[in-house]
Amino acid sequence: MDSIERAEATVSDRLTGPCRIDVDRLRGDFPILSSTVYGKPLVYLDNAATTQKPAVVIETLRNYYEQVNSNIHRGVHHLSQVATDEYEKSRRTVQRFLNARKVSEIVFVRGTTEGVNLIAQTFGRSRLAEGDEVVISAMEHHSNIVPWQMVCEQMGARLKVIPMNDRGELLIEKYAGLLGPRTKLVSFVHVSNALGTVNPAREMIQLAHERGIPVVLDGAQSLPHLKVDVQELDVDFFVFSGHKAFGPTGIGAVYGKLKHLEAMPPYQGGGDMISSVSFEKTTYNEVPHKFEAGTPNIAGAIGLGASLEYLAGLDLDVVAGYEEGLVEYAHEALLEVPGLRLIGTAEKKAGVVSFVLESVHPHDIGTILDREGVAIRTGHHCAQPVMDFYGVPATARASFAFYNKREEIDILVQGLGKAIEVFR
Amino acid sequence: MSFVNELYQEVILDHNRQPRNYGDLPDATEKAEGYNPLCGDRVTVYIKRDGDVIQDVKFVGAGCAISTASASLMTETLKGKNLAQARVLFEKFRDMVMGNLDMEMDDEDLEKLVVFHRLSDYPVRVKCATLVWHALLSALEKEEKAVSTE
Numbered sequence: 001m002d003s004i005e006r007a008e009a010t011v012s013d014r015l016t017g018p019c020r021i022d023v024d025r026l027r028g029d030f031p032i033l034s035s036t037v038y039g040k041p042l043v044y045l046d047n048a049a050t051t052q053k054p055a056v057v058i059e060t061l062r063n064y065y066e067q068v069n070s071n072i073h074r075g076v077h078h079l080s081q082v083a084t085d086e087y088e089k090s091r092r093t094v095q096r097f098l099n100a101r102k103v104s105e106i107v108f109v110r111g112t113t114e115g116v117n118l119i120a121q122t123f124g125r126s127r128l129a130e131g132d133e134v135v136i137s138a139m140e141h142h143s144n145i146v147p148w149q150m151v152c153e154q155m156g157a158r159l160k161v162i163p164m165n166d167r168g169e170l171l172i173e174k175y176a177g178l179l180g181p182r183t184k185l186v187s188f189v190h191v192s193n194a195l196g197t198v199n200p201a202r203e204m205i206q207l208a209h210e211r212g213i214p215v216v217l218d219g220a221q222s223l224p225h226l227k228v229d230v231q232e233l234d235v236d237f238f239v240f241s242g243h244k245a246f247g248p249t250g251i252g253a254v255y256g257k258l259k260h261l262e263a264m265p266p267y268q269g270g271g272d273m274i275s276s277v278s279f280e281k282t283t284y285n286e287v288p289h290k291f292e293a294g295t296p297n298i299a300g301a302i303g304l305g306a307s308l309e310y311l312a313g314l315d316l317d318v319v320a321g322y323e324e325g326l327v328e329y330a331h332e333a334l335l336e337v338p339g340l341r342l343i344g345t346a347e348k349k350a351g352v353v354s355f356v357l358e359s360v361h362p363h364d365i366g367t368i369l370d371r372e373g374v375a376i377r378t379g380h381h382c383a384q385p386v387m388d389f390y391g392v393p394a395t396a397r398a399s400f401a402f403y404n405k406r407e408e409i410d411i412l413v414q415g416l417g418k419a420i421e422v423f424r
Numbered sequence: 425m426s427f428v429n430e431l432y433q434e435v436i437l438d439h440n441r442q443p444r445n446y447g448d449l450p451d452a453t454e455k456a457e458g459y460n461p462l463c464g465d466r467v468t469v470y471i472k473r474d475g476d477v478i479q480d481v482k483f484v485g486a487g488c489a490i491s492t493a494s495a496s497l498m499t500e501t502l503k504g505k506n507l508a509q510a511r512v513l514f515e516k517f518r519d520m521v522m523g524n525l526d527m528e529m530d531d532e533d534l535e536k537l538v539v540f541h542r543l544s545d546y547p548v549r550v551k552c553a554t555l556v557w558h559a560l561l562s563a564l565e566k567e568e569k570a571v572s573t574e
Contacts, residue, residue, distance in 0.1 A: 038427075361488035363463055364432075367549060371427050380464045393464035393486055422428050423437065423489065 020318045027403045029054040029310075040373030043408045048193050048221060048352050048399030049377050050243045053307070057247060060306035064299045072298055073272055073289070087298050090305030091288070094253050097308045098238060099229040102258055107288040108301050111252035112220040113143040115239035116187070118254060118291060119216055120147040122264040123237070127184045130156035135178050135213075137162040137170055137188040138389060139195055142382040144187055144218045162188065164389070168195035168344035175204060179211050186215045190222035194383040194397070195344030196327065196352030198226070205235050214260065220244055224401065225323055225350040227316040230255050242300065246401075247307030251300030254291075261287040268293040319402045323351055326400045326409065333413045338420065343395045354381075354395040357416065360423045362396040368422065372415040374408075431546060432489065435497075435539045440489040445482045445499035454566060458485075458559030460551055465491050469559040476506045481560075488552050490543070495556040497536055507564060513537075514557045521550050 027033045030052045035042050044052060064086070070079035072087050088103075095103045109115045124134070134148050138161050152159050160183070162175040170188075179186070186208045191198050205215045214236035222228060223240040230238050237260070241252040256264075266273055266284055270293035275283040284290045330353045334340055339358030357365060366378035377397045380387045387393060398412055449470035458467045467485030471478055481502050483495045502510055517537055519525040523544030540553055
């Protein structure tokens with residue numbers, strides 16, 4: 001499909017619903033979506049917390065344990081070879097999915113949180129000295145705040161925060177102003193989990209690179225919604241979690257430019273990350289194995305490969321357009337609800353709609369919706385600074401995937417009506 | 425009765441709308457904060473004690489309907505009680521919301537607090553109701569730092 005067709009598909013999705021993406025057929029790929037909760041059809045709107053898994057991922061995990069299960073990179077026996085091949089094949093799937101130049105640029109980790117910690121404690125720690133600065137943004141998840149605070153404290157460095165406006169958009173001019181001679185690293189979220197804002201990553205990365213500053217991108221929320229091309233972004237590190245991209249929990253990956261990964265010290269010590277060990281001296285394995293100490297989540301990595309293959313089978317630009325339509329539809333429908341305030345109204349958003357009601361606390365909203373079969377997230381979304389910025393203790397958040405439908409948003413809105421009725 | 429009315433009984437809705445004993449207590453003898461990091465609810469409890477007896481108790485804080493109503497009803501129930509009675513009440517209340525109290529046998533001192541008995545069907549919401557009680561206990565035990573439900 002060329003770009004004009006794609007643009008048309010996106011526009012018509014918004015106007016008349018999906019035309020190039022057959023949501024009902026796709027829903028059939030996800031067994032849990034046909035289940036009921038308290039006798040009502042499940043309306044799963046908590047995809048920013050975790051996504052549901054297609055049958056192909058579940059089957060892959062099952063097959064692995066039934067037919068392949070073995071440790072990797074060690075045994076000479078058949079199963080070990082098959083497991084190793086499958087595990088490394090998944091690494092190539094991740095590479096292709098992100099369009100990384102080399103397969104050795106992909107490191108498997110438990111998820112985004114471990115990925116950011118890995119980068120902070122290896123790359124960050126080896127670059128930072130007293131008085132240096134790390135720049136993050138006002139809309140970070142705790143997992144992209146705390147690891148940097150920890151390394152800053154260890155090295156005597158300082159954390160600088162890119163401010164945002166009331167709509168939840170980063171102030172790019174202020175950001176440029178923060179980048180100074182002491183800035184050694186920038187790390188920010190690609191798509192905000194609390195607000196849905198899509199940050200202008202390419203532009204922000206370029207601004208940092210003009211000053212020779214490397215950039216880490218937290219892709220936990222972007223990978224499931226947008227097409228990510230690490231070469232086009234020219235990003236130094238990109239981190240994501242498998243379970244937010246229709247894969248298993250406990251697996252994710254760090255993409256890092258080879259020159260960085262090769263220069264970085266290891267993260268954890270142990271088996272698999274070494275070439276040779278004696279009591280006098282240990283030689284580390286080459287990248288990416290240098291960063292994968294111990295038996296990894298083999299089944300998870302293979303399951304992640306299956307989920308990314310599944311995603312790659314969809315047209316991700318059409319998916320993004322369809323989801324954009326869902327967000328717009330949700331905004332319009334929610335603004336009809338009396339006393340509702342949207343939290344995060346950036347021009348460019350993906351997948352997330354956060355809100356508060358004047359008369360009902362988010363937790364009470366969550367409980368009442370739950371009994372309608374509607375799963376949303378309530379709380380601070382691990383982004384307390386964002387809550388402080390908007391002066392709310394918590395929000396209610398509906399977050400979408402391509403398998404969600406407008407009818408589900410209607411059920412959400414009806415549920416909110418019930419909540420308001422109870423607390424009248 | 426629908427689930428909504430079972431959980432959000434009229435008494436709870438009323439105390440959420442118009443919390444009793446809301447505000448600080450300038451001549452408090454004890455004070456403690458409670459914080460639930462999972463949802464961001466915060467509550468501060470003020471106690472004015474005369475010897476062993478709780479003369480007055482008030483609270484300040486922002487939270488969901490369950491936590492606000494629980495704080496409000498707790499303050500109403502505790503006035504005039506001594507410390508030992510307060511501790512017994514807390515244990516009974518906790519047992520009730522966790523589904524460990526025989527409501528036929530053992531609910532008489534709970535007074536109005538029985539409106540929370542259906543909370544045992546909502547395990548994720550139990551902490552909303554117990555937060556203020558944890559703060560109270562910590563005030564009575566004169567712990568300085570904010571207590572957490574975690």
